Amino acid sequence: MTTVRTVVGMSGGVDSSVAALRLREAGEPIAGLFMQNWADDGSGDCRAEDDRRDAVAVCGRLGLPIHFRDFSREYWDGVFAHFLAEYAAGRTPNPDVLCNREIKFKHFLDAAHSLGAEFIATGHYARVERREGRHRLLRAADRSKDQSYFLHQLGQTQLAATRFPLGELLKVDVRAMAQAAGLPTAAKKDSTGICFIGERDFRDFLARYLPAREGEIRAVAGDGRPDGRAIGRHAGVFYFTLGQREGLNIGGVRGFDAAPWYVVGKDVARNVLYVDQGTDSPWLxxxxxxxxxxxxxxxxxxxxxxxxxxxxxxxxxxxxxxxxxxxxxxxxxxxxxxxxxxxxxxxxxxxxxxxxxxxxxxxxxxxxxxxxxxxxxx
The missing domain is CATH 2.40.30.10 (Translation factors)
Known part of the structure; x- marks a missing residue:
């Protein structure tokens, strides 16, 4: 029986599929592992089962064993609870960064080691370089897809045990390789939305955990004073982020130009959302x-x-x-x-x-x- 040296995180997408393909073609003893990280709450289009089937199909096509792990409790405790607390405080968190640190490069790495593997591999667009006894995280060759931003919380231990097979590739070449190999994910749309939760109406989703609390929308004054007049109502300041234009539902306002409105501030204590016109507002x-x-x-x-x-x-x-x-x-x-x-x-x-x-x-x-x-x- 061949010892597995690298476990590939199989997400059911084209990137992880080609990461596995490249390692297999290089003769690396590998296996796949599919992580379930979100217990579907019925709030939207969670495609975990579709992704699971695609991951199984890809591993079948490549002749690889595949393992399954449920990290939904770890995801809730290590990522989602923090996500909710940050929004409740009026801040805008980045769950993808925490998800990488707490799930993909912690619990997934531990699971790979428990299977006897030395390395993990993912479909991230980034590179790892060893120089003078230290590991460095480098941007991907395809700068338009570079994901080092989301990986900046990794340390020496994680990078020493990680491979990014797509780091030197362009996305268009990844698609072409998947097509040439007959992988069932070759034309699959890239996933978007919250890490592991998927695409859904964000405000409706967040409202399941942070109930709406209606308040004033106030326009900042043109004379340099931030407290202008009330021009609308919002459903909750934590649903908005700085610079946001969508979802304000502000129509024509007497005394103001017919220009788009943008969020320029949030007063969580008073439950007031501040807006101004123009993408280059000085308040931003x-x-x-x-x-x-x-x-x-x-x-x-x-x-x-x-x-x-x-x-x-x-x-x-x-x-x-x-x-x-x-x-x-x-x-x-x-x-x-x-x-x-x-x-x-x-x-x-x-x-x-x-x-x-x-x-x-x-x-x-x-x-x-x-x-x-x-x-x-x-």
Whole structure:
């Protein structure tokens, strides 16, 4: 009996399918593992069973054994409870980052080791490089699909045991390889939505766990005062995020131009949602941020002060910045130019060229409305 050296996380999508295909073609002794991480609550189109069938079909096509694990309890405790707490506090979390750290590169890795494997492999678009005794997380060759942003919480132990077979490939080539190999997922649409929960009406889904609490929508004043007049009602401030345009249901308002409205702030304590017109509203602009405790992939920061580039949201172009590591492990970041809609709860991810240095959850910014609300709350 051949010993399995690598277990591939089979999601039922084309990316994990081709990751398994590449390893098998390289002669690697592998097996697949399908993770169930969400107990369907009937709130939407959860496609876990379809994905499970596709994962089984792909492994059958490749002649691979497949294992199954239910991590739904671990997902609830380690990811979803935090997700809800952050939204209830008025912040906007990134569950994909926590899901990778807590599920895919913790419980899945433990499961692979229990099966006697040395490595895990996933369909993420990223690369791992070993240099001078340390492992580095690099951006993928296909920058439009690069997922290092979501992997920045990984450390040396995880990276040493991880393979990303798609890191050097373009997405179009992945599709072509799946088609040429006759894989049943070759034309399957990429998954979107919340990690492992799938596509559904987000507000309806969130309302099952955070009941709606109606409040005022207020327009910021044009004279520099944030407290303008009430122009509408919202169902709950935690349903919205900074910079959001959709779902406000604000029609024509007397005294204002017929221009789109955007969320520029949330006062959770008073249950007020602040909006302004124009995508470049000054209320959305910030040039500095402060984080929670930072995670460094190398185990420590490159210096107490250093220059690098940063992303404060996925697929954002690199932004030049200066980083100061504070005594308590948090970071203060000042950008070379003002940033739009930097959002507490989201992830700050730092880069040195192709190398992902690590990152942290954004705690606060110097955006004018955020500072005003902080002073009023004090």
């Amino acid at each position: 602009r910030s040039q500095a941020l402060w984080s929670e405790t930072a995670h460094w992939i190398a185990g420590s920061p490159p210096a107490r002060r250093f220059a690098c580039t940063a992303q404060t949201r996925y697929r954002q172009p690199d932004e030049d910045c200066e980083v100061q590591v504070l005594d308590d492990g948090r970071v203060q970041v000042r950008f070379a130019r003002p940033q739009r809609a930097v959002t507490p709860g989201q992830s700050l991810v730092l880069y040195d060229g192709e190398v992902c240095l690590g990152g942290a959850v954004i705690a606060a910014t110097d955006a004018p409305l955020e500072q005003h609300l902080k002073v009023n709350a004090a």
